[in-house]
Amino acid sequence: MRRRDIRFPGSSDHFHPWLDVQGHSPFTWTVFGAIAARTDRVGLATGVTCPTVRYHPAIIAQAAATLAIVSDGRFTLGVGAGERLNEHVVGQGFPGVRGRHERLREALEIIRLLWSGGYQSYEGKHLRLEDARVFDLPDRPPAIVVAASGPASAAIAAELGDGLFATEPKPDLVRDYQRGGGAGPRYAEVALAWALDEEQAVRAAWQTSRWSVTGWKVMSELPNPVNFDAASRTVTEADIRQQFAVGPAPETHVAAVRTYVDAGFDHLVLQNAGPDPDGFLDFYRDTLADRLRALGGPAAGSASPPAP
Numbered sequence: 001m002r003r004r005d006i007r008f009p010g011s012s013d014h015f016h017p018w019l020d021v022q023g024h025s026p027f028t029w030t031v032f033g034a035i036a037a038r039t040d041r042v043g044l045a046t047g048v049t050c051p052t053v054r055y056h057p058a059i060i061a062q063a064a065a066t067l068a069i070v071s072d073g074r075f076t077l078g079v080g081a082g083e084r085l086n087e088h089v090v091g092q093g094f095p096g097v098r099g100r101h102e103r104l105r106e107a108l109e110i111i112r113l114l115w116s117g118g119y120q121s122y123e124g125k126h127l128r129l130e131d132a133r134v135f136d137l138p139d140r141p142p143a144i145v146v147a148a149s150g151p152a153s154a155a156i157a158a159e160l161g162d163g164l165f166a167t168e169p170k171p172d173l174v175r176d177y178q179r180g181g182g183a184g185p186r187y188a189e190v191a192l193a194w195a196l197d198e199e200q201a202v203r204a205a206w207q208t209s210r211w212s213v214t215g216w217k218v219m220s221e222l223p224n225p226v227n228f229d230a231a232s233r234t235v236t237e238a239d240i241r242q243q244f245a246v247g248p249a250p251e252t253h254v255a256a257v258r259t260y261v262d263a264g265f266d267h268l269v270l271q272n273a274g275p276d277p278d279g280f281l282d283f284y285r286d287t288l289a290d291r292l293r294a295l296g297g298p299a300a301g302s303a304s305p306p307a308p
Helices: 028-038 057-070 084-090 097-115 151-160 171-179 198-214 225-231 237-243 250-263 277-293
Strands: 044-046 075-079 120-123 128-132 143-147 163-166 186-193 267-272 299-303
Touching: 028 044, 028 057, 057 075, 057 097, 057 128, 075 097, 097 120, 097 128, 097 143, 097 151, 143 151, 151 163, 151 171, 163 171, 171 250, 186 198, 186 250, 198 225, 198 237, 250 267, 250 277, 267 277
Parallel strands: 044 075, 075 143, 143 163, 163 186, 186 267, 267 299
Antiparallel strands: 120 128
């Protein structure tokens, strides 16, 4: 693996939080504009935007192009097929898996069409575009990284994306992506909960992030935070310990990251569910970063608190 030293904040693009206790779910595009204005070097990446229901892909094409310009080319557009949690809010329903994949494919075609310049129209099975033009285009369009959880979405990432995004250390996803012709970066989220006290880390992760233990088939279908609260009440602290790297020991977190590196991922978002985000950032800077580079140089960003 090539040695890298790339840092990037990753952010989900949610309308609702997963649980009410998380308390926040701001508009990601405004937040990223503020980050771009206050920084010079760090990259920015949505993790991820659904460009098919709550947004029309023309809006995402314009938003991503503008953010690429104001960030001097530091923005990466992460996209995915979405969750009912965020997309049902506009009252158009939420399709099944096949319909979501069909819409995502059409959305990517529309975004790339608009980034090619000029007035464009598109007539798809699900999505349409009429005589539209994005006037402010960057010299180089943002990379599009496509979220995948199985072979079908990995194939879309390989065909229409510039990279892969995942939330689990599955070597099969990387292999499917590469067999389909994908040769771009492979992004993934690593679930951590850092605290000086291990029990405190476990409790914090359970309080804010136990929803993530329920699995994608649940996570993609429930409509509101109250539903995730009910569905995750049977999650135990033992379940949290199985899914999260918890506590103060750097070796614990390095081992969690290693599983993703070994699976073939090279751009890693450290998604901290611990109770002290500032302490985690200090821990990353002072203790963890060099140890991660020693694994072979994964590009490790940090997201704290947990998405959104």
